[in-house]
Amino acid sequence: MNAAKSKSVTVRVAEKRERGEPKSKYNEPSKGPAPGELADRLGDSHVNILPRKQLVVVLLSISMGMFIAFADQTAVTVGLDEIGRELNSQSTINWAGTSSLLANTVCQVLFGRLSDIVGRKNVFIGSLVVLGIADLACGFAQTGPQFYVFRAFAGIGQGGISSLAMVIMSDVVTLKQRGKYQGILGTSVGIGNSVGPFIMAAFISDNKHWRYFYHVFAPIIIMIAVAIYFLLPGKPKSSCEVLTPLEKLKKIDYLGIITATSALTLILIPLSGGGSTYPWDSPIVISMFIVGGVLLFSFLIIEWKVPELPMIPLRLFLNPSLCLILGSNFFFGMVYYSFLFYIPYYFQIVRGKDEVISSVFLLPIVLTQAGMSTVSGNIISYTGHYIYTVLFGYTFWTLGCGLLLVWDEHTNYGTCVVILLIIGIGIGSTFQPTMVAAQAQAKKADRAVVISTRNVLRSFGGAVGIAIASTMISNSLLKEIGTIESDPSTYSDIPQSYLDELKENIFSKIDVSYLNADQASEIRHIYMSSIQNYFYLLVPFIAVCLISSFFIRDRGLQCLDETPEDQIHKEALSVRTSRTDFSTDVESNNDHEGARGEPREVHQV
Incomplete structure (x- = not known):
């Protein structure tokens, strides 16, 4: 009896701790807690381990949000050609992707800590509303710059949804079960990635009405936000408020937000336009890089010294394993996001397929990713270890990227599908498991900032990857066209007027209908050469992730401050x-x- 009673008391104490109840009441006057103590109390106040029925409702709610965010994000990839043509922005339409990821990255910095302060549910629903309004505005855009600005706001919403979905799930399930449930969230990501391009392609194929995609998506997103308002529980009722509303406003790291957003923006803009819009040695490009670098260094100093609740606590990087996990996510994003943008580009430009068929070739990646996310999550929950799944995934991903080098303008479609399946297995085995690994390397109360930091680096990598890919493809293509212009007789006498049109519309679908067979073959070849230069970059980037994984210590499924x-x-x-x-x-x-x-x-x- 005494043993049973002792165990019962121990479990009740653990239960209070899981619900965020402190040893003394939080609503008593504060005596100036240390910064680390306040961060722990804020993080712990959101813990709310749910019963299974309620957990299913929460999982469905945030899965809807994840699905709609990633469907919206990838849909634009197959519409770039038509959107750029209608808005007369063919030479800059790659900014539709870069601006979204740039804003996504910049705002990811604040989502984790902001959700600690003002609540997960508020930030999640607010992100959905921002995405809905931004999509509605995209449907009414009249110029390229307008569209890019609205896509940037959409990126803010997408970033908040993807971050908070993971954070909320970490609040309501234990770390041991987290792999399984976050694997299900990974499935919703994969399905969203696969469905989005098809929906956009369907609208474009039907009388070129790409705007209708955004007109339809916007009200759906708002309806999902309303549904989640009623379905998603807030903080546990037993949890006392750590800070008053006024104190919450004072604790926000405003200086860190300003320096981080300014630094990332000033670095990414010249990275995207350098070599095409502006020469690399132009004063504007150089000055942006210098000022951006200074601001980034200032941000690191500020986060180290100034705020009580930093957006990105630098102490996270003192853990070697966590530092490797977070750093590898930067390269993960470089490969993953640029891949989603330029695989459809290959099939549309080089292989001459329409938007619908190009979307079909994304299915081997995204559906395999969805399936492997669930499988890998269950394996982690069953075995209690994550490193083997991560190593398996990065091995397959590196192999797949290496096999991309065999692609040319005549590669058998079956070969293309097999290679994409291999890459999908790699992505699905690493997308969510790396997040579980990151949380296992940190304290319980840091789970929100760990997730947001991981997502910041992944999105930043994605923005850099798309910018590098765009710059490399455009510069390589311009160089190839210059070679043709210097000796037209060697290249089947391709008309100069046609070459001028290509230079003005680098990212638009090419029309070879009025060229002869030899001329059309030459044009497709120079596009393939440009894309292949980008493929060469993928292998070392993803290899960095694989190599770094060998040095990660697998601590099992318990946080640093858990016994x-x-x-x-x-x-x-x-x-x-x-x-x-x-x-x-x-x-x-x-x-x-x-x-x-x-x-x-x-x-x-």
Whole structure:
């Protein structure tokens, strides 16, 4: 009896800790807690381990948000040609992707800590509303710059949705079960990535009405936001407020936000336009890089010295394994996002396929990613280890990127599909497992800032990757066209007027209908050469991720500040919530305890 009673008391203490209840009440006057203590209290106040039925509702809610965000993000990839032509912005239409990822990256910096301060649900729903309004505005854009600005706001919404979905899931399930449930979220990402391009392609194929995509998507997003408002629970009722509303406003790291957003913007803009819009040695490009670099250094100093609640706590990078995981996510983003943008480009430009068929060739990647996200998540939850899944994934991904080098303008479509399947396996085995690994290398209260930091680096890598790919493809193509112009007789006497048109519309679908067979073959070849130069970059970038994974210490599925005993307590709470949900007999037998406001005992784990 004494042993059972002792275990029951221990579990009740763990339960209070999981709900965010402190040893003393939070609503007592503050005596000036240390910064680390305040960050821990804010993070812990959101913990709310849910029973299974309620967990399913939460999972469905945030999966809807993830699906719509990633569908919106990838849909634009197959519409670039038509959008650029209608807005008379063919030479700059790559900014539709770069601006979205730039804004996504910049605002990812604040989502994690902001959700600690003002609440997960508020930030999540706010991000959905921003995305809905931005999509509506995209449908009414009249110029290229207008469209890029609206896509930037859409990127802000997408970033908030993807970050907060992961953070919310980390609040409501234990780390041991997190791989399984976040694998399901990864499936919604894969499905969104696959469905989005098809929806856009369907609208474009039907009388070229790409605007209707945004007119239809905007109200759907707002309806999802309303549904999530009612379905998604807020902070646990038993959790006391750590800060008053005024204190919350004062704790926001405004200086860090300003320096980070300014630095990232000034670095990414010249990176995207250098060599095409402006020469690399032009004063504007050089000055932007210098000022951006100074601001980035200033941001690091500010985060180290100034705020009580920094957007990105630099202490995270003192852990070698966590530093490797976060750093490799930068290269992950470089390959992943640029890949989603330029695989359809290959099939449209080099192979001459329409938007619908180009979207079909994304399916081997995104559907395999969706399936492997679920499989890898369950493997991690079952084995209690993540490193083998990550190594397996990066190995396949590196192999797939290496095989891309065999692609040319005549590669068999079956070969293309097999290579894309290999890459999809690699992506699905690393997309969510790396996040579980990152959380296992940090404290429980840091889970939100760890997720946001990971997403910042991944999105920043994506913006850099798309910018590098765009610059490399455009510069390489301009060089090839210059070679043709210098000796037209060697290249089947391609008309100069046609070459001038290509230089003005680098990222638009080419029309070879009025060229002869030899001329058309030459044009497709120079485009293929430009894309292949980009493929060469993918291999070393993803190889960095693979090599760094060998140096990551697999600590199992417990956070840094958890002991094995803490993990047992969390499993006990999970058992208790499941029993509360499904065992009405047990519930009725313990009604007298519930009436006193005491938690029921769990006598075995």
